[in-house]
Amino acid sequence: xxxxxxxxxxxxxxxxxxxxxxxxxxxxxxxxxxxxxxxxxxxxxxxxxxxxxxxxxxxxxxxxxxxxxxxxxxxxxxxxxxxxxxxxxxxxxxxxxxxxxxxxxxxxxxxxxxxxxxxxxxxxxxxxxxxxxxxxxxxxxxxxxxxxxxxxxxxxxxxxxxxxxxxxxxxxxxxxxxxxxxxxxxxxxxxxxxxxxxxxxxxxxxxxxxxxxxxxxxxxxxxxxxxxxxxxxxxxxxxxxxxxxxxxxxxxxxxxxxxxxxxxxxxxxxxxxxxxxxxxxxxxxxxxxxxxxxxxxxxxxxxxxxxxxxxxxxxxxxxxxxxxxxxxxxxxxxxxxxxxxxxxxxxxxxxxxxxxxxxxxxxxxxxxxxxxxxxxxxxxxxxxxxxxxxxxxxxxxxxxxxxxxxxxxxxxxxxxxxxxxxxxxxxxxxxxxxxxxxxxxxxxxxxxxxxxxxxxxxxxxxxxxxxxxxxxxxxxxxxxxxxxxxxxxxxxxxxxxxxxxxxxxxxxxxxxxxxxxxxxxxxxxxxxxxxxxxxxxxxxxxxxxxxxxxxxxxxxxxxxxxxxxxxxxxxxxxxxxxxxxxxxxxxxxxxxxxxxxxxxxxxxxxxxxxxxxxxxxxxxxxxxxxxxxxxxxxxxxxxxxxxxxxxxxxxxxxxxxxxxxxxxxxxxxxxxxxxxxxxxxxxxxxxxxxxxxxxxxxxxxxxxxxxxxxxxxxxxxxxxxxxxxxxxxxxxxxxxxxxxxxxxxxxxxxxxxxxxxxxxxx
Numbered sequence: 196x197x198x199x200x201x202x203x204x205x206x207x208x209x210x211x212x213x214x215x216x217x218x219x220x221x222x223x224x225x226x227x228x229x230x231x232x233x234x235x236x237x238x239x240x241x242x243x244x245x246x247x248x249x250x251x252x253x254x255x256x257x258x259x260x261x262x263x264x265x266x267x268x269x270x271x272x273x274x275x276x277x278x279x280x281x282x283x284x285x286x287x288x289x290x291x292x293x294x295x296x297x298x299x300x301x302x303x304x305x306x307x308x309x310x311x312x313x314x315x316x317x318x319x320x321x322x323x324x325x326x327x328x329x330x331x332x333x334x335x336x337x338x339x340x341x342x343x344x345x346x347x348x349x350x351x352x353x354x355x356x357x358x359x360x361x362x363x364x365x366x367x368x369x370x371x372x373x374x375x376x377x378x379x380x381x382x383x384x385x386x387x388x389x390x391x392x393x394x395x396x397x398x399x400x401x402x403x404x405x406x407x408x409x410x411x412x413x414x415x416x417x418x419x420x421x422x423x424x425x426x427x428x429x430x431x432x433x434x435x436x437x438x439x440x441x442x443x444x445x446x447x448x449x450x451x452x453x454x455x456x457x458x459x460x461x462x463x464x465x466x467x468x469x470x471x472x473x474x475x476x477x478x479x480x481x482x483x484x485x486x487x488x489x490x491x492x493x494x495x496x497x498x499x500x501x502x503x504x505x506x507x508x509x510x511x512x513x514x515x516x517x518x519x520x521x522x523x524x525x526x527x528x529x530x531x532x533x534x535x536x537x538x539x540x541x542x543x544x545x546x547x548x549x550x551x552x553x554x555x556x557x558x559x560x561x562x563x564x565x566x567x568x569x570x571x572x573x574x575x576x577x578x579x580x581x582x583x584x585x586x587x588x589x590x591x592x593x594x595x596x597x598x599x600x601x602x603x604x605x606x607x608x609x610x611x612x613x614x615x616x617x618x619x620x621x622x623x624x625x626x627x628x629x630x631x632x633x634x635x636x637x638x639x640x641x642x643x644x645x646x647x648x649x650x651x652x653x654x655x656x657x658x659x660x661x662x663x664x665x666x667x668x669x670x671x672x673x674x675x676x677x678x679x680x681x682x683x684x685x686x687x688x689x690x691x692x693x694x695x696x697x698x699x700x701x702x703x704x705x706x707x708x709x710x711x712x713x714x715x716x717x718x719x720x721x722x723x724x725x726x727x728x729x730x731x732x733x734x735x736x737x738x739x740x741x742x743x744x745x746x747x748x749x750x751x752x753x754x755x756x757x758x759x760x761x762x763x764x765x766x767x768x769x770x771x772x773x774x775x776x777x778x779x780x781x782x783x784x785x786x787x788x789x790x791x792x793x794x795x796x797x798x799x800x801x802x803x804x805x806x807x808x809x810x811x812x813x814x815x816x817x818x819x820x821x822x823x824x825x826x827x828x829x830x831x832x833x834x835x836x837x838x839x840x841x842x843x844x845x846x847x848x849x850x851x852x853x854x855x856x857x858x859x860x861x862x863x864x865x866x867x868x869x870x871x872x873x874x875x876x877x878x879x880x881x882x883x884x885x886x887x888x889x890x891x892x893x894x895x896x897x898x899x900x901x902x903x904x905x906x907x908x909x910x911x912x913x914x915x916x917x918x919x920x921x922x923x924x925x926x927x928x929x930x931x932x933x934x935x936x937x938x939x940x941x942x943x944x945x946x947x948x949x950x951x952x953x954x955x956x957x
Contacts, residue, residue: 218514218518218521219514220513220514220517220518220534221336221337221510221513221514221517223517223527223530223531223533223534223535224336224337224513224517224531224534224535224537224538225335225531225535225853226238226239226335226336226337226340226535226538227277227333227335227855228531228532228535228539228853228854228855228857228858229292229539229855229856229857229858229862230273230275230276230277230855231276231277231278231854231855231856232856233811233819233856233858233859233860233861234292234856234857234858234860234861234862235272235273235290235291235292235293235294235861235862236273236291236292236539236858236862237250237251237273237274237275237289237291238250238251238275238333238335238340239251239275239285239289239335239340239353240338240339240340240353240354240355240360240509241338241355241542242338242355242356242357242509242512242513243512243513243516243541243542244357244541244542244543244544244545244546244570244593245355245356245357245358245542245545245546246357246358246481246545246546246547247287247288247355247356247357247358247359247360247479247480247481248287248288248289248291248355248542248545249285249286249287249340249353249354249355249360249361249362249479250273250274250275250285250286250289250340250353251274251275251282251283251284251285251340251342251351252271252274252275252282252283252284252285252286252299252302252380252382253271253274253275253276253279253281253282253283253317254271254274254276254279254281254283254317255268255271255274255283255299255380255381255382255383256268256270256271268383269294271296271382271383272290272292272293272294272295272296272382272383272861273289273290273291273292273293273296273382274286274289274296274299274382277330277855277856279317280317280327280328281317281320281325281326281327281328282325282326282328282342282344283302283304283314283324283325283380284302284303284304284314284324284325284375284377284380285302285303285304285351285353285360285362286298286299286300286301286302286303286380286382287300287301287360287419287479287481288300288301288417288481289382290382290543290572290864291539291542291543291862291864291865292539292858292861292862292863292864292865292866292867293574293861293863293864294861294863295383295411295623295625296382296383296411297381297382297383297408297410297411297412297415297618298381298382299380299381299382299383300381300406300408300417300481301376301377301378301380301406301417301419301479301481302375302376302377302380303362303374303375303376303377303477303479304324304325304326304374304375304377305344305347305349305351305364305366305372305373305374305375305475306324306326306347306349306372306373306375307347307348307349307366307367307369307371307372307373307469308347308369308371309371310371310373310464310466311323311324312324312375312433312462312464314377314380320346321346324375326344326345326346326347326349327344327345327346328342328343328344328345329343329345332345336510337509337510337513337517337538338354338355338506338509338510338512338513339352339353339354339506339509339510340352340353340354341353347367348367349364349365349366349367350364350365351363351364352364352365352502354502354505354506354509355505355509356496356497356505356508356509357496357546358480358481358482358489358492358493358496358546358549358550359478359479359480359481359492359493359496359497360478360479360480360481361476361477361478361479361497361502361505361506362476362477362478362479363474363475363476363477363502364474364475364477365472365473365474366467366469366472366473366474366475367469367471367472368469368470368471368473369468369469370468371466372466372467372468372469372475373464373465373466373467374423374464374465374467374475374477375462375463375464376394376402376421376462376463376464376465377462378392378394378404378406378461378462378463379392379435379460379461379462381408381410383410383411388408388409388410389406389407389408389409389459389460390407390408390409390459391406391407391457391458391459392404392405392406392407392457392458392459392460392461393405393406393455393456393457394432394455394456394457394461394463395454395455395486396430396454396455397454399423399426399427400422400423400424400425400426400427401420401421401422401423401490402420402421402422402463402465403418403419403420403421403486403489403490404418404419404486405417405418405419405486406419411623412618412619412620412621412623413621414559414620414621415619415620415621416483416555417481417482417483417619418481418482418483418484418485418486418488418489419479419480419481419482419486419489420479420480420482420486420489420490420492420493421477421478421479421480422477422478422493423465423475423476423477424474424475424476424477424500425467425475427465427466427467428466428467428468429451429452429466430452430463430464430465430466431451431452431463431464432453432456432461432462432463432464433461433462433463433464434456434458434460434461435460435461435462436458436459436460474502476500476502478493478497478500480492480493480496480497482549483547483548483549483553483554483555483619483620484549484553484554484555484561488549488550488551488553489549491549491550491551492549492550495550496550513538516537516541517534517537517538518901519589519590519900519901520537520589520872520876520898520899520900520901521898521899521901522875522895522896522897522898522899523895523896523897523898524894524895524896525894525895525896525915525916525917528852528853529853529875529894529895531853532851532852532853532857532871533871533872533875533895535853535868536851536868536869536871536872536875537868537872538868539862539865539867539868540582540585540865540868540869540872541590541865542864542865543572543574543864543865544570544571544572544573544597544600544864545570545571545572546568546569546570547569547570547571547572547600547619548564548568548569551563552564552565552569554569554620555620556603556604556607556620557604557607557608557617557620557621557622558607558608558609559620560607562603562607564599564600564603567595567596567599567600568593568596568600569596569599569600569603570596570597570600571600571617571618571619571620572617572618572864573597573600573601573614573616573617573618573631574616574625574863574864574866575614575615575616575630575631575634576615576616576625576626576627576628576630576690576821577821577863577864577866578634578863578864578865578866578869579630579631579633579634579637579883580821580824580825580866580869580870580880580883581824581866581869581870581873581879581880582864582865582866582868582869583597583633583634583637583638583883584637584869584873584880584883585869585872585873585880587637587638587641587643587939588900588902588939588942589900589902589903590903591643591903592645592903594634594638594643595638595643595644595645595646597634598634598635598638598646598651599645599646601613601614601631601634601635601654602646602650602651602654604617604622605654605657605658608622610661610664611654611657611658611661612629612657612658612661612664613629613631613632613635613654613655613658614631615628615629615630615631624665626756626757627665627683627686627687627690627691627756628687628690628691628693628694629658629659629664629691629694630690630694631655631658632655632658632659632694632697632698633693633694633697633883633884634883635651635652635654635655635701636655636697636698636700636701636883636884637697637880637883637884639651639652639700639701639704639705640700640701640704640884640885640886641886641939641940642940648701648705649705649707651701652698652701652702652705652707652710655698655701656698656710659691659694659695659698659714659717665681665687666680666681666684666687667691669681669737670687670688670691670720671717673723673737674720674723675688675720675723675724675735676688676691677735677736677737678734678735678736678742678754679736679737680737682752682754683754683755683756684724684734684735684754685724685732685733685734685735685753685754685755685760685763686754686755686756686757686758686763686822687756688720688721688723688724689721689724689732689763689766689767690766691717691720692717692718692719692720692721692767692769693718693721693766693767693768693769693882695714695715695717695718695720696714696715696718696769696770696882696884697769697882697883697884698710698714699711699713699714699715699718700884700885701884702714718769718770719770719773721767721769721770721774722773722777723735725764725777726741727777729745729747730764730778730779730783730787731747731760731761731764732760732763732764732766733745733754733760734753734754742754745760746759746760747759747760747761747764748760748761748796748797748815757820757821757822758817758820758822758823759815761791761815762791762815762816762817762820762822762823762826763822764778765788765791765823765826765829766822766825768825768881768882769882769884771829771832771881772832775832775833781833781834784833785830785833785835788826788829788830789838790814790815791814791815791816791826792813792814792815792816792842793814794814794815795814796812796814796815811850811859811860812859813845813846813849813850816846817860818846818850818859818860818867819850819858819859819860819861819867820860821863821866824866824870825879825881825882827839827842827843827846827891828843828879828881828889828891830842831881831889831890831935831936836890836935837921837922837956837957839889839891839892839935840891840892840920840921840922840956841892841920841921841956843874843891843892844892844894844920846874847871847874847875847894851871873888874891874894875893875894875895876893876895876898876910877890877891877892877893877894877910877912877948877950878890878891878937879891886938886939886940887936887937887938887939888936888937888938888939889935889936890922890925890932890935890936890937892920892921892922892952893910893912893915893950893952894915895910895912895915896912896915897909897910897911897912898910900942902942902943902945904943906943906944906945907945908942908943908945908946908947908948909946909947909948910947910948910949910950911947911948911949911950912949912950912952913949913950913951913952914951914952914953915952916952918954919952919953919954920952920954921952921953921954921955921956921957922950922951922952922953923951923952923953923957924949924950924951925948925949925950925951926947926948926949926951927941927946927947927948927949928946928947929947932948
């Protein structure tokens, strides 16, 4: 009897553990959040950090109209806008939440009836292959998207593996069913973005090819292999750009079922006869190297044709990642906001290598990632602030691989520079600073290192001394970037100074004190653009004088990028106490900081800043622009830390909602989401490169962090409510926390961080 009881107890324990493992976090994720207005997210299917991000495109407007920049094109950075009534098709690559765009490769669209090889227009979709759709028939989940294409009565379903997009289309009975493959399509259509495309029909179920583009990424080639679950009955191509006589090619009749075609502007069609409710499965694999590798990716990752099995596998991957933080919230809406933020945070960077480890490098040669996964899509001006620190905490192994990818980039660079904003074997040089050094420093300082730390520090030093990069030589010589030599000079100076500080922190951790001294001195260069006569950061000229024409609220040509002087005058995360002292001490600083959240902006601010809506602004605090992300935590460095708690809870409520327009700005490859996650948990990486987190006001009742070292860190919040936003007491493992910080190393040890909340501040 005793043995039976023991066996029953073991069985119950196994069931309990199994039940915990099976908890469904997917139910709280809504990929449609952020697809309306400014979020620039996409609703389609992808696995965590997947190379294929397969999603519907509702439109892609031309970059220019009538020879002038088309401002409406900005809406389509992710290819999808919730308010649009039609879908053009489903393409395989997307950015999530960016303020710039590219990609949108290899658009597929199923149709029936008369063959049409142009997309038509949104107001007259019947003139092309696009289709009307309704959100009532649309469904979006992690690694699954479906929608009914009303015009042709076709159910479209999408799922993915890391490198393969899987389409399942349920057709009505038709003698004329078609699959359109559009190689002209692309997001952010620059004039002549397509350089060359090639399609080859290998047999009646296999098609291969590639696409070369010159868009935001100047030299980009993507290869593909596509298979059909059913043999095609016929196929054809259409070139939308004529070419002169091609000599011996005229010996072939290329008008019907000719097995290959090349050109800049190509579309292809593959034809079928379908029975009522017949499903056609398409598997579409990508490779940065070759069609051979694309086919190997396809065969390795999707050996079968079971759509539901592939979907289940992808969703299990998502559930595993989402389970790394288990929260209890006040309501289901907060659960949705939190887990959707985690979902968005795990969309990029993206895997950039084939199953065999090969990828095309920055030097346009084929390389092999040995012992690590190679990644791309590094929006570092955004993501160094909170996303990579979040990875250091929750995804440390992946963050190590991302850093090794950055180091490989640096070795392949003719400038020997770490990435600034890179994707698909290209450096876009977008935004200011060289913030990969902050990502590397943050990992070194926090002890998350599986790479050669001294080699990585050397790469940081090399990057910080490329004198011909964006005014860096003048910055090193003068201590600031002059506005009459470089635009955005103040932003650039401030961001260089922060990056220098982060290098110094890594050097101190590695006991390289000569490097530490050099870069700590450089990190004080922020003082050189502070004008004490105005109390603001101000553009300085090469003769040493401050620029005369100056508007602290203007964003137009004033020396700042994605912000104004009022915002950037608070951007000194490496030395907040020094900044407060220089600005006249707390007595002057606190009213200045308060006014940021309460002031009224003039109309010209909105007229100058096309990528900002009034919905995303609190006073002059623009949450959608990353230089402000640390600002609410500045009160912690004053005698009024309770205002940090108050502001954080206000921002969480105002800038994040579980709705399609629920993001108060571009998600920027997960940075906005990472800010939400940290701030909801109650702490934030104020200065990446430091081991310290600043405490805020948690917005959950409880959270359990499953750390990669096997330990758990629990956040327990007492007296939580929408009114109780102030922290009356903080305990770490039962001991009072003095001050406003906790350390990364304390979290890694595991334990319990307890907040006691109150309706009034202390």
